[in-house]
Amino acid sequence: MASYNKLxxxxxxxxxxxxLLVAHERPDGDTVSATLAMARLLRSLGKKITVASSHGVPEVFKYLPDWRDAKSDFLVGDFDAIILIDNGDLKRTGYAERIIAAKTRGIPIVNIDHHPKNDIWKYATINVIDENVSSTCEIIFGLFKKINLELEPEIATMLLTGIYTDTGGFQHANVSAKTLSLAAELMSHGAKLKNISSNISKHKSLAMLKLWGIALDRIVNLTGIKLIYSVITRxxxxxxxxxxxxxxGVVNLISTIxxxxxxxxxxxxxxxxxKxxxxxxxxxxxxxxxAGLFGGGxxxxxxxxxxxxxxxxxxxxxxxx
Ligand SMILES: [Mn+2]
Structure with a gap:
């Protein structure tokens, strides 16, 4: 369990x-939702918030309220604190140089994450890392409870989106009984699961399906090293x-073998x-x-x-x- 008190x-x-709240590059549902929900939390504490996402917000998450708040540019000098949410490592923030510059200027950096290999603790003054939860949204949900803030239906939908996407729609091994009970709790606060699943799992553009077709057609099975791979070029x-x-999603589809x-x-x-x-x-x-063999994680x-x-x-x- 992550320790929340210091935070x-x-x-x-x-x-x-x-x-300044920072989502990770090539943002997924967890980082977008956790960041937007954290923005709501801080606003209700009377704080001024800027949300940064180096790659914007993917089309598929545009049903989330507040997605338009995400900016790709900012000056670190404008902030009293920076919170990195679900970033995994510094490079993945998309703003590594600016964050190092902020640290040099003495701006406190907070790290909220559930990734096991996380190098941000070296830069952060406060770390809330819990590897045992399905998603960073679970951690943000914990914060709402600890501070005793009202969970509006829109925030509940944000948090359930992060849990839904990081568990592959409640299908991955990171789904625990606790994950499901938190999901149920979010639904009782008005989270719209049907809306989330139809936006995320059922929205596929023609371009996406054609691209998936190319990737599926190219699957190579390296039985000797138990690796199935495919490639997509520019x-x-x-x-x-x-x-x-x-x-x-295409790699998730291939991994259904x-x-x-x-x-x-x-x-x-x-x-x-x-990539x-x-x-x-x-x-x-x-x-x-x-992934570690190739410098990833x-x-x-x-x-x-x-x-x-x-x-x-x-x-x-x-x-x-
Ligand atoms: Mn995540």
Missing amino acids: ITFLEREDVQRF ADIESVGASDQDLA PDDVATLLLYETADGKI GSLRTESSKIDVARI GHKRAAGFVIDGRLKKIEGGWKII
């Missing part, structure tokens, strides 16, 4: 008024008029790198360790990394050049 004392300080993304965000394997999707990013997303449904495999069953290079088709598969 709550800090949030209630009179001399700390202007907060040209693929452009040819169907898709965006990087349309790839979210019920074998003891790891699944990997490699795709070329717009800035000349290759790898790893998943496994097997309890015998730890994909965070595989994440969870046992879902992890990722970014490397330099481009993808090239070869006989029977693909290679990184």
